[in-house]
Amino acid sequence: MTQATEPVRVVVDCDPGRDDALAILALLGTPHVQVDFITTVAGNVSLERGTANALRVLAVAGREDVPVYAGASEPLNRVLVPGSALHGDMADGDPPLPEPSQAVAGSAHAPLRDWCREPSDVPKRLVAIGPLTNVARLLSEDGGALAGIESLYVMGGTVGRIPTRVSPTAEFNFHSDPEAADIVVRSGVDVRLYDYDVTTSCQIPVDALAGVADAVGSPVGAYVEGWLRHLWEYANKVYGRAGVAVHDLYAALGAAGVQPERWEWHAMSVDCSDEHQGTIHATPSEPGHGVAVARGLDPEAMLGYLVEAARNVPGQAS
């Protein structure tokens, strides 16, 4: 793995979500990354809870200068089954989230559309780590909506059709809104996909979690370790895993310049039938053609980047 440090501007489209929260912290604490704003989408939790959680995560980071805009409250063509029905809502976990001092800045669609279009001397990368409803709406309105960004970093899908809690062959983000996922993977946008195959192959050993709060060395560390530990406890209970796969963190670090060992390229579509909802159909293709799927992540490196970034965020105003 390598770490590029050229300046980059990002927007994070998310459904916080503990791994979304860690992804946001990692980007806020990476010096060469400018987080312009956050957009939220219904997924792990309802849009209302996810938006409230995003505001609280920024309060934890001491970065309430970053606006939060609320996006889609339901998938394009389906009724959402929130992930919190399985793993709970981070607002109900330890340590308790602080009340934010900023309010939601408004609806996400126009700011996201305009950000993707606006000229920029610095490359722009959109990080989409929840269901792809907001991104698909932009593309449905204008097929060239994302032409102004360098690339779209997505956590979602499973090329290997690994069984998950929601489906025998599909991952939660793609399963929640398969129509949106299909629009995005077939859009021609430079999609950098962190699928469930690569994220679950990159598990941070539970033994490494014990020293995280101290390694961060600030009150933010307690949140980082608390969120990691909750994610591990769920994965260990449900899948018997010895480590924790921090799915969204890896896609966010990719956008921050932490590149995987390699990229596999696939022509790709997503099955929207009720029977196979969210299942990926992937055919190997040539580099530069189709969707680039990350492979070969290093869990020790990922934890190291997260701890280093968490040290860099100012933390809650005392």
Ligand code: RIB
């Ligand atoms: O399958 C993992 C994905 O679903 C992550 O984005 C997690 O936050 C949940 O949204």
Ligand code: CA
């Ligand atoms: Ca997420």
